[in-house]
Amino acid sequence: MENIKISQDEVNHVAHLARLEFGEQEKEKFTSQLNDILRYMDKLSEVDTAGVEPMTHAIAQKNAFRMDVVGGSLPPELALANAPESRGGCFQVPKVIE
Amino acid sequence: MEFEPVIGLEIHAQLLTDTKIFCGCSAKFGAAPNTHTCPVCLGMPGVLPVLNRKVVEFMIKMALATNCAVNRECNFARKNYFYPDLPKGYQISQYALPPAEHGWVDVEFDGRQKRIGITRIHMEEDAGKLMHDEHNPASYVDLNRTGVPLIEIVSEPDIRSAEEAAAYLRRLHEILVYLEICDGNMEEGSFRCDANISLRPRGTEPFGTRAELKNMNSFRNVQRALEYEIKRQQYVLEGGGQVVQETRLWDDTAGVTHSMRGKEEAHDYRYFPDPDLVPIVIDDAWIEEVRKAQPELPLEKRERFMRAYQIPAYDAGVLTTSRALADYYEEVVRLCGEPKIAANWVMGDILRFLNEEKRDIRECPIAPASLAGMIRLIQEGTINGKMAKEVSEAMYKSGKTPQAIIEEKGLVQITDEGALSETIAEIIGKNPAQVEQYRGGKDKVFGFFVGQAMKATQGKANPQMINDLLKKMLAG
């Protein structure tokens, strides 16, 4: 097998970080596809980027601010309108185990 | 082996802006759940953050007050993790490029002074609040606090004891409150502290393995938790064991720290520059603008009070514990011109009254002008010290001016020499035995005559005149 970029264990770890889960078959397929994609990315190592500032924005801009003035909040019923579950004005989730 | 603790503190201070950091929702504490929310702070699809300029301004204030270098350019980064109180699945924070770094503050403890380094200050958004149901397998999320602006202040690992940590914490708290950028309320969580602590054999350089302490919601708890943790780690190390790098929660009731081991996972926050926000450039003009508006800081004020008002360090310290108290004191001094007497009254009656009712100086019913007026009345001899006590109490209860109270209560000092002479002559006449004793050299009896004179005048006599007249008349 050529140049494995990401193992199934790593796929499991990354899936956990991303809060995803996969069935066994799906995982195998994903692992192989991710390896193809990541191998393709290796092209980038050919490029000499010494001293090149990373470009994180398409247009260089600075200092976009708003003034500290209270604007409209949503009525709470609208804030919660899309919630799968809510109670007492709060979003409800399965118990967080601490 | 003797161990030395190495402590660094991370402080999160909620900023006193009107609105949240990235949207126009109110940042006020205590509203009904989810009433201070909008699509932006709820993390709804497609919405975008826009930075509240005041947050940057407040950060610069703190940076200047803690001798930090303000960096010309900084940016926001996303800290990615899942939690129900984090609606976007990431917290907007700052990572690689902090806006301020390399600062310090001086703290005093045990009568010594020490400089504690500040690694960095950065801006970020607060998370929401998660509440657990005791009866149902459910938790509830209130996102009012989501997006309330925070600054995080990270200290260097310069702290060597729990007391030192507490002194540093108090100093930062005092500065934040002085700058009026944080209300400093630890119970409501607007001022929070986490600690990193490790031990190393005294005299050695390398740091030991550290534990991170959380959940300490008062100055006292920070100190107690650190004291406990120092003992715990010492015990582990002396027993030949190893300290585990972990997060530990302070349990206030039990007075111990608990490991969160097993419950926390290895974090990988995947920080990267937030593409929705643009870099912040802080130029010299902006820094100057903030510097000009910067209030006098507690230490500067303390020194000025000692110098300008000739009051002792202790007094200056007490009077500058809050900016409002210092302002109050200065206003009283300005109006009465008696710094030392003003200091005694403010530190005495005023603070006592307020403490009894757990009130703040800003709620003090006695206006500075009233206290100054009363001090002037004492100085002019209109009332004596004993009367003044009565006057101050009445002023605190009613909020009335000292003049009004004096009139109401008829509290005017008797300074009529003729009348006082008559009273004294009468007392001398009635007490021949004591006169005999006094004249026989028993000076202590003098106090008896003063008491009699005050009693006869219902305490209204000018004590100095009573003294003078008694001396003269008893001499015969």
Add this chain to the structure above:
Amino acid sequence: MELYELTIHELQDKLRTGETSSAEITASVFGRIDAVEKDVHAYITLMRETALAEATRADEAIRKGEIGALTGIPIALKDICCTKGVRTTCGSRILHNFIPPYDATVVEKLRAAGAVLTGKTNMDEFAMGSSTESSFFGATRNPWDLTRIPGGSSGGSSAALAAGECIASLGSDTGGSIRQPAALCGVVGLKPTYGRVSRFGLIAFASSLDQIGPFTKDVEDCAILMNVIAGYDPRESTSVPEEVPDYRQFLGRGIEGWTVGIPKEYFIDGIDPEVEAAVRETIKVVEKAGAKCIEVSLPHTEYCLAVYYIVAPAEACSNLARYDGVKYGFRSEEGRDLMEMYKKSRASGFGAEVKRRIMIGTYALSSGYYDAYYKKASQVRALIKRDFDEAFAKCDVILTPTTPTPAFRIGEKTGDPMQMYLSDIFTISTNLAGIPGISVPCGFTAAGLPIGVQFLAGHFQEGRLIQFASAYEKEAHLEKRRPRCHGI
């Protein structure tokens, strides 16, 4: 000609003279939808009732002489633009029931200009795709050949327009998602400069690349729509406070003396010969119109795809973390505790392509890989941008094919993500550099499938693109063909 076949400007002429009404136009469009939608499947949600009411209001306004820039014109929105009170799904199960309490800025602008909103168009889930096959709501078909894809991710918007199910539409373009479907459906599609059109209310895929833009039947309509949607928005930090010209002034001006750059890296092996021939033909056409064509080089072109498939998923994995089943959208009922709820909701709420990209992005940002992937890609991105700066020093616009092939068959590339990604090979660099690009129809294959040519210009040079495209359109005299679904 039916009303639904006309352009915005043709309809505006008829509205102004009273020859027709918005109610008639809107009825014509919905009639067409009723006839062809079952074959094309361009929409996720139709807004028939509100559209008819808006048309009535538009007619009243026209009677009072209050004619806005789009009064009475039926326009479709890609279902990635939030619409207040109207379900907005982004083509995903995880948002299948989400009703935003706010309008996207572009939606506000369309409403303010008097537009009639016909509905929300189909798209690849979270705009991640090039064929509109990854939609939770099923694939959209290309009106020119119903066995083929319409392109993507804004395939619903391009197909709806080509099929006559709207008069114009909006899409979003992160790596070609407007230009590629425009080319494959035979319509005009413009991706504006990053920061030109507000992203507020545009459901984020890759925040530093996403941009909303118009699909129109011709270049004049493109200018009309750009006049409405372009402009600074204080609700977006990356919005650029650059003045917006009247784009109509660039129409019909000619391109005499212009220099056109032909990047050699864009004529590569693997490009369909019919596509290449059609694009080579456009070079002759613009030369005939008085422009001079020169060869330019964009040396980092071969790295664009790799850069894009790191940067976009990295931003996406973070942007899509908010879909966690807590505040809105799909929540799996199977989760017994919070962790299970998260994983099961996301695992069944997202489709395969979205999950694949979340995985790539998460990996590229994770500890130990950030420098090799995200940082490296961001550095190469800077070099790609520099290539364009250098090229635009030598030419006014750049001319390339929009896509390497005409529309492919439904299902043809779904099994091979890399093959699918390659269909964006000519459009991706534009987004990485933040520059504007327009795709204009330039001919048909022998089988009758549309082909598009792409013109690119420097930041905020949409006016230049419109001028160039309008001159090309005029000079090319392309035959007016109609999609095959016509009359079904």
